[in-house]
Amino acid sequence: MKKLINDPEDVxxxxxxxxxxxxxxxxxxxxxxxxxxxxxxxxxxxxxxxSGGGSGHEPGGATGYVGRGMxxxxxxxxxxxxxxxxxxxxxxxxxxAGEGVLVIITNYEGDIMNFETGIxxxxxxxxVETAQVVTNDxxxxxxxxxxxxxxxxxxxxxxxxxxGAAADSGYDLEETRRVAQKAxxxxxxxxxxxxxxxxxxxxxxxxxxxxxxxxIGIGVHGEPGVERTTHKPADEIADRLxxxxxxxxxxxxGAEVATIVNGMGGTPLSELYILDRxxxxxxxxxxxxxxxxxxxxxxxxxxxxGASITVMELDDELKELLDHPVETPTMKQ
Numbered sequence: 001m002k003k004l005i006n007d008p009e010d011v012x013x014x015x016x017x018x019x020x021x022x023x024x025x026x027x028x029x030x031x032x033x034x035x036x037x038x039x040x041x042x043x044x045x046x047x048x049x050x051s052g053g054g055s056g057h058e059p060g061g062a063t064g065y066v067g068r069g070m071x072x073x074x075x076x077x078x079x080x081x082x083x084x085x086x087x088x089x090x091x092x093x094x095x096x097a098g099e100g101v102l103v104i105i106t107n108y109e110g111d112i113m114n115f116e117t118g119i120x121x122x123x124x125x126x127x128v129e130t131a132q133v134v135t136n137d138x139x140x141x142x143x144x145x146x147x148x149x150x151x152x153x154x155x156x157x158x159x160x161x162x163x164g165a166a167a168d169s170g171y172d173l174e175e176t177r178r179v180a181q182k183a184x185x186x187x188x189x190x191x192x193x194x195x196x197x198x199x200x201x202x203x204x205x206x207x208x209x210x211x212x213x214x215x216i217g218i219g220v221h222g223e224p225g226v227e228r229t230t231h232k233p234a235d236e237i238a239d240r241l242x243x244x245x246x247x248x249x250x251x252x253x254g255a256e257v258a259t260i261v262n263g264m265g266g267t268p269l270s271e272l273y274i275l276d277r278x279x280x281x282x283x284x285x286x287x288x289x290x291x292x293x294x295x296x297x298x299x300x301x302x303x304x305x306g307a308s309i310t311v312m313e314l315d316d317e318l319k320e321l322l323d324h325p326v327e328t329p330t331m332k333q
Contacts, residue, residue: 001198001205008200012055012078019063023329026067030094033087034076036063041072041095047167047176048072048095051104051160052088053111054080056199057220059330060157060299067328070164072101075118079199079302080221082110088118093126100129100173102180104159106152107136131177135159137189137310139248140217140226151219154262154299155187155310158322161331165324183318188245191308192237193218193225193264197301216240220264220301234271238278241309246286251313253287258294258322260310265300267307272296275307292322 005011012034019036020029027036034055042048051062052075058064062074072095077083092101101122105115112134122128137155163180171179193215196205206222209215214232217225251257261276263269276295283290291314299308314322326333 001203003200005200011200012076015055016063016076019329026327026329027063030090033090034083035073035087035091035094036066036076037073037091037094038066038068038071042097043072044097045099045170046097047099047171047173048092048097048101049104049160049163049167049176050075050091050095050101051156052076052083052091053106053108054078054082056080056197056302057299059297060154062160064330065157065160065328067326069168069324069326070160070328070331079201082108082114085114085117085121088115089121089125092119092122092128092130096126096128100131102131102133102163102167102173102176104156104163104180105132105134106156107134107149108151109148129173131173133159133163133177133180133184135184137184137187138219139188139190139245153189153191153220154260154308155184155189155312157260157298158187158258158310158312159183161326162318162321164326165321168324169321179317179321183312186249186314186318187310187312188248189308189310190241190244191218191220191264191306192216192241193304193306194231195266195305197222197265197304199302218306220299222301234274235278238275238309239282242279242282242311245309245311249311249313251288254289256289256291256314256319257283258292258312258314259290260294260298262299262308262310263297264304264306264308265297266303266305269296272307275309279309291319
């Protein structure tokens with residue numbers, strides 16, 4: 001499989017350099033690390049917000065979400081690999097302005113282990129006060145190859161947005177943690193794969209799937225879904241994904257929601273809008289009011305063809321924070 005890379009071993013390093021060279025007014029890189037930091041961090045009087053994880057989920061590897069109104073730092077690992085604990089510690093210490101640091105961790109065993117170790121290192125070395133939120137929005141499975149409990153997938157981006165807005169609005173550490181946890185608890189996601197992804201080092205698909213098949217309920221590392229079935233029209237796929245998410249969230253009629261129709265890296269935007277069109281119809285049929293709709297690539301799986309659908313049920317506080325101004329390499333409002 002052809003890719004626009006140099007050496008497969010340099011993909012993450014060179015990609016991070018590219019983010020910084022293109023957006024140096026917003027972010028900087030800690031030398032010798034895969035840590036990307038808000039250019040003006042630490043911010044006096046503000047809680048720091050840190051996240052990250054394995055690369056390959058861009059911009060949801062989190063480097064694309066570092067900036068004003070969102071993350072103060074992101075820690076990247078190699079492709080589909082958790083970042084090392086010492087670099088998590090570096091990120092936490094770098095953004096601490098004395099108000100504490102919230103760390104948002106996707107629910108994968110490697111991420112949990114390395115982030116928690118890094119947090120302990122930062123607390124011991126620099127006396128940083130921290131809090132954590134573990135995202136687990138994937139409604140497809142309760143256990144997986146990579147996680148104990150539900151996986152953290154694209155809904156994590158809503159948590160980044162809400163936590164970053166809260167910190168930027170002057171919430172203290174506990175209140176920032178509280179509202180980030182509320183966002184996570186109110187969010188569900190389910191995805192589908194039409195093809196496998198291809199990792200740079202392997203150079204071939206990570207799993208086999210026939211041309212007439214799709215995988216329902218996938219993870220973002222090539223983990224199996226809950227069902228493999230024949231390919232179906234977009235509306236039927238949207239019905240299944242959105243229906244499972246709404247069954248899990250169980251919002252009352254009249255509730256307000258925000259949605260993400262997320263591409264997995266290899267799906268044209270035109271196809272994502274076809275899905276979003278159907279999502280809108282489903283919400284109308286269920287008497288749910290869509291307050292905001294995001295369509296695009298927010299949490300990919302390299303070059304996989306496929307999509308995920310995320311729904312977050314809103315209240316007045318979450319709506320206000322969702323609307324809060326943000327400026328990062330991949331998001332501005």
